[in-house]
Each structure stands twice: as C-alpha cells, then as structure tokens.
Amino acid sequence: MCKFNHARRQFLRTASLTSMSGFYASPFLLGLNSLAAMAQGSSMSDYRALVCVFLQGGNDGHGTVIATDPTSFSAFTQARSGAPGLAYPLSELLPIVPKTSQNSRTFALNPNLTGLQNLFNAGRAAIVANTGTLIAPATKAQINANSIPLPASLFSHFDQTAAWQAIASNGGSAEHVGWGGSVADLIESMNVNSNSMFTCISTAGIALFLAGQSSFQLNVTSAGPIPIYGTAQPLFGNSAGSSALQSILTADETNLFAKEYEVVVNRSQQAQQLLATAMAPAGVGGIPNPPQYLDPVTNMLTDNQLAISLQTVARIIAGRATLGVNRQIFYVQLGSFDTHDGQAQQHARLLTQLGQAFEYFDAQMVAAGLGNQVTTFTASDFGRTLTSNSDGTDHGWGSHHFVVGGSVVGGDMYGQYPVIGVNQANDLGAGRLIPTTAVDQYAGTMARWFGLSDGQIKTVFPNFANFGSSPYLGFLG
Template sequence: MNQANSSRRRFLGNLLAIAGGSAVPFTLNLAAMGTAAAEGATDYKALVCLYLGGGNDHFNTVLPTDPTSWNEYVRIRTTNDAYSIALPSLTAAFRPLLPIAPINSQGRTFALHPSLQPLKDLFDAGRAAVIANVGTLVQPITKAQYLAGSASVPPKLFSHNDQQAVWQSLQPENTQGVGWGGRLADIMASANSSSTFSCISTAGNAVFLSGRTSQPIQINGTSVPAIRNLNTNLFGATPGNNSFRNIIAGDYSDLFEKEHANVVRNAIDNQVVLSSAILPAGAGGVPVPGNYVNPMTGVSEANPLAIQLQTVARLIGGRSALGAKRQVFYVSLNGFDTHDNQRATQCVLLAQVAHAMAYFDNVMSTLQGTDMRQQVTLFTASDFGRTFASNGDGTDHGWGSHHFIMGGAVKGRDIYGTMPITGLGHDLDIGSGALLPTTSVDQYGATLASWFGLTATQIADVFPNIVNFSNRNLGFMG
C-alpha cells in the first residue's frame, strides 16, 4: 500500500511537470498544505545531518562492557596480534575505552571508542545521546520473517549506493530522487521569506536535501565563490564581462538553453546574497576550528569535517539576512568502508567526528553572543552498520547501526532503542553478526521532524513507512 501511495505522489508530480503553467494553482495548493506548521515558526531551528560515508562500524563505536557482553566481544573480535579488530579494555594502559553511564542502562554498562573523548564529554553533559540499532526498514520484521522472505525489506540491502539512497530518501538509487531533508524543507518553506536557502550542503550533491520543490545549494570550502570574470575586465576589454554575462545568463528561446541560463542566473544572484549574509571566518565571526590530534601519528592536523561545520555555523549566523526560520544542512566524512585496516582507519575518523562535533557545540553556545544549541540539532547517519565477525583485519557490510544526536534540545546522556545482545547467532543476527534493525530510519527522522515543527499528517507524508510502526516518536527530543 505504501508503494502505491508513493507511486501516486510521483504520478501527480510528473503530471504537474507536464502540465506546466496550467498546474500552478494546484501546485500552490499543495505548497499551502505545509502552511499550518510553518506559519507558527517564529523561532529558528536547524537540522544538521552528519553523514558517515561507507558504513561506520558501530560495534567499535558504542560498546556494551558488562562482563557477559565484553567476554563475547573479546572472543569474537580478537583474531591475532597483528590484525585483531578488538579494542583495548576499560583498564588498558594505552587508549582505554571511555565509560559512559546512560540514564537507561538496560541493566548493562557501556563505553565509547577511545577516540571519542570530546563526544563523551558532550554525552556526560546531557547534550548528546545514542540511538541504538537504527536501519532502513519498511515495517517491523523478525529474523524468521527475514530468512523466510515473508516480509517486505528495503531494496538492495548491503549495497553502498542503494542504502545511501534509502537512508537519505527512503527510495533506492535512481528512483524518486527526493530526500527526506528536502521534504522537511518543502513543508516548512513558508516559514522562510526565501525558500532558496532552506537546504545547504557543504559536501557536494546529496539526495537527502532534494525536495519536491526545494533544491539544495552547495558550498564547498570556506567561501562562496563567484563565477569568474563577471565583474572584471575580460581579456582586457572593459565591456567583456557584460558580454560574458549575456552569453551564460541571457534570455533564450530554446527550452534547454533557457533553463540552463535560469540556473546560472540563480547561481549568480544566490552568490551575491550568500556572500553578504555569511559570517566571516575568524575574528569578528565564527572561530576557525583548531587542529585535532591524529591518534595514530600524534600529529596536530586540520580537520576537514570541522571546517564544514564552521561553514554551517557561519550560514546559521547569517540566518536573518537570508530570511531563514527553518534550515536543513548536510555535511559528511567519508572513509568508513573498513574492510581492512579497520582499527587504525576508524581510530582517525572517529577522532575527527568527535573533535568536529565538540567544536560545533562550542560555536553554537556563543554564536553572535547567543546560545543557539537549543535551536540546532545535529544527527549522524551512515550507509549501514557492519558485521560483528572480523574478515581478517576489518569487517563487511551489515544493516542496523548505532548513531549519535547532539544539541541543547536533545534529551541527552541516554541510549534510545534496544541495544542488541553482544555475540553471534542471536535473534537479531542475520549473518556474521550483521544486525536486523529494531529502530527504523522513519522513526529516527520522524522524531526529528516533530521537533522541527511538522504535524503528524505532514510527518506521514515525509516518511511513508511510519504508519507501519506503533512508536512514531522515540522521545529523544525535548
């Protein structure tokens, strides 16, 4: 039934596109469906998706450490001295695990990866939480149903491209191409005086930010570069820049040329607005992130993820000039596909994640003299989890995984959802310790959407599978 509903929505969207101008009144009515929620948006809120590209190994990120769990962890993940993927214990002399004390301990004890000290500090301070065993689901499913093929599952499980698409859009690659971050922005668009700046990526193109009407703006690096030679002499001739502008952004009769010129013209206009609105980096604006210490080399290095989040903070600082009350951002860090050399690779990546999150939390605490942490929520996502069993010196593609949420509105210092049994062969192990998810991406996103200001009806439109789950709000947002 959900597939049919989704197909009907796509059919209507295609019909509107074909109908052109005659469909505009109906299009406006569709846009007005979000007005009820958006009109009440007098405050500012932002969601920041931090995507861990490649599939983060959650088993070495959040670890149960009660004796039964830890003994199984060591037994299964220890191979030999050279290639073992098991982490040191809580009492290890070098880089021990970092204990956390969640409010809901579920009768167990837990710890974080040794590289996550800044994130542990946020957790202990109540501004970060863990969501256990999240994954792409169509409906609740048991291991028996999965093995028998008697219940619907997301398409093309364990495929990077497809699961990235399903996580971000709830559809496989090369289908609808509309992300749930973009759909949130569609519904809340009327809260902004200009919907142009509702969705912004600092990590290139992302289906997560593509809406039915909202389209993402991409900003790479720390500035908003303009098309060169638009405002300078071109080939030594003063009027050359005007001719150049007319060529790339003029009015054309051919539909393809016309559309291309519209895109270029919008890019030119948006660059001018963003350049004047974005806060400067450094003195008088958003502090430049300090280096993180590479845990494998001990060398102080620049953190590319922190630089992305600095750009997000600079854009949030320019929210008034952009006329924004609701914004969705996308940042990412790649390299988590750890089939080999996992301990060293993940050690460095998680250090970057924790350093960047702590930097962003600190910046939000005093942005332009205002504590913005209640109004900005960051959450992690990834292709999938990984297998519990080692493949030698790494892990293979899994399904469910653990994730972090951070912000002043987060009910922190807790673990939400059910932390699976540690080991192999249990009721959630679908092979080599890959986890059958117990919390869906729809539930995860719906909880964030509710905080963002969407009604239950609007949430059901954004997350079509949410009707299959009894618990539609996980309760981690205040």
C-alpha cells in the same frame, strides 16, 4: 496544454537537477547550483536547523558504542580477537551511564570519542541504538522465510546510502527525493515570508538527502558559495569570454525553456552574492577556527576537515537574519569509513575527528545563543560486521547513532541495544545487526521537532505508520 505544461515543468526540474548533479550542458555551467525562490517567513526567534553528518562508507557501530557488562564484552572481545586493535582493552574505553537501563547492561564509547563522551555526560547528546533502513519491523525468522519486504540491495554502499537519505527505504537508488528536501518542501508552506533559497545547504556536494520536489540545494565550501564557472573568473582565461557569457545570461530570451533556465541561473548568481556577504568570516571577528586534532596514528596535529565543514555551517547560520531564513537543513560528510582493512588505525583517526568536531560545533551554537535551536545527528550507509576479516570488518546493516543539541533529551540511549554475539536474535550472520529502530522513526522524530505535523510526517515518510501507533523515539524535547 496540460501535457505541455507538465512536460515544461519536468524539463525545468530535470535541467535544474542535472546542473547540480555534475552533468552539465556546457563547460561554463560547472559548479552551478540551481535554486528555487520560495516565499517563507516567521520570527527569527523561531529559528531551527538540522545538521546531518553523514559517515560515508559505513561506520562500525559495534566499535563505536560498546556494551561492557561481562557477558557482552566477552562476546565482543571473542568476535574480534583475530583483528589486532579492534578488541579494545576495557581500561581504554570511555564509560557512559545512560539514564534508562538497558536490562542492567553497562556501556562505553570508543577510546577516541572523548568529545562525544563529554556531550553525553553533559546531557547534550543521546545515542539511538541499532538503527537502519527498514520498510517495516523485521525479525530474523521473517527474513529467513522471505515473508517481509526489505530495502533493496542490502549491504550495497550506493543503494543503502540512497535508502538512508530517501523518503522511503524501499525506493533505494531509484528514489530521487530525500527526506531533508521533502521536509524543506513542507516548510515552504509553513513560512510564507522567509527566503527558502537558503533552506537546503550542503558542504559535501549534491546529496540525495536534500533533494525535494520544489526546494533546491546550494553547495558551499569553506571558501564560500561556489560561483558559476566563467562569471567569477575569466572564462577560459579571457575576460571577453566572461562578458559574452554574462550577455547570454541576461539576454531577453523568447524560448520558454531558455527563458526559465535563465531565471534559474540569474537567481543562482544572486544567491551566491548574498550568501557570500551574509556568511560570518572564519577566525578572528567571526566563527573561531576549530582546533587541530592529534592524529592517533601519526601523533601529529592535523586539520579536522569535519570541524571545518561544521564551521562553514556555523558561518552560514550566523547570517540567517540577512538571508531571511528561520528553518535550515544542512548536509556535511566525513568519508573513508569503508574499513575492510586497516580499521584499527583508520577508525581511530575518523572517530577522533568526529568527537572533536561535534564538541566544537555544539560550543559554537551555545556561544551564539542557539544551543537549543540546532540539532546535529549522524547517519551512515550501514553498520559493519561484528566479526573481523583479520584486519577490518565487512558491510553490515543496523548501527548506533548520535544526536547532539540543547533540545536533545540527552545522557540516554534510545531504541534497543542488541545482544552481542553471533547467531543471536538480531544477527543476520557475522554479527550483521537486523535493525530494531527504523530510519523513518529516527528522522520522523527530528522532523516533528523541526515543526512538521503528524500528518505531514506521514507524507514525508510513506512507511512511517508501519512502525506502530506512536513511532517517535522521544530523544528530542
């Protein structure tokens, strides 16, 4: 009996995850997002949300947060002198002054990050320097001597995306639980009355980040929740097909597997209907539409897709009372950061969207009275090389990240900004940065703000204790 129950639970979980991952048992299940109903609860005044903005492809941290003291800037300029447009003139950079000195060095942001400069100067944004996937602190000597465990398949998009999003960097692509989903699992036991069906939400398809043991993720677009194919519109263009499908979905099944799967499907339909009703409208009478951004390449006004995704997040947050949630975790994505070539133009375009989208979203949260209750942060596969390959940069490791919100102890830089140049202490070659801050520390700091205890954080992040007696970074109050 025990073996049967275990096998049954595993089947149901696998079936649910399969339906969300794009491997569908039959065509009418396209778009299905399996959801587990979990009982949670707490006061709506205790609402908090984490919003992960994943910069897919590996953002060039070297060209995002730039050290401008003479020694550092000279080394940066020299390393990128062979790549037109990647060695920015000092006069074009956006200066910032962190509250805490980094060995008397000076800093600036990429010329296209005006929005984030505004947030940083207003004390609503912080920078977390040289962050990346680690199992334990690692030095160049230890890596060269092969005496320290390292994340699997460094510099691989697939594996390092998984390492960033999973509960343990050493799991890599073999890991099936994300730290966002694992945090959501623990929130389930903390909040016994609220509706956890709407805890984990993605605007960018199914993400490992939101995969939990008991929590499930809902996939939405700017048009709203994605309906089950064949129920929201005629199946194969035939209303009779949709009616037959609905009959199947509501039939009284006797097979345990079919019966439970039917419960999941029906729960998904109910969730989609409720979310469609609860979401605030876009535009007039709801969440204002984001302004277009001026494309620095074409010099034309263009829709900011990241801002539109964050508008969708804001519309869902606006419906939190109807949905019955006091904790939510969101995943959004901005792609095309794999800039091996054409980086000068592509990176300018992407960072313009990033800065404007963050400023827009933060303003919406402040206007909603949630400025201190929503924290937005960046993540990415990895950083990129300091040296150029003539027209772009190649895969790196550590990078610099932004955290935004009213609870952020902003206007400052956390972690250790590296010495710039090749053959430095943190250079693994070509300016690939060995991280000095672990994803576990970065994420654990946010998980504690979200409401997890120290013990729960060590459960979510098995390697957390490897980073000292107090691995927290202090960028959240």
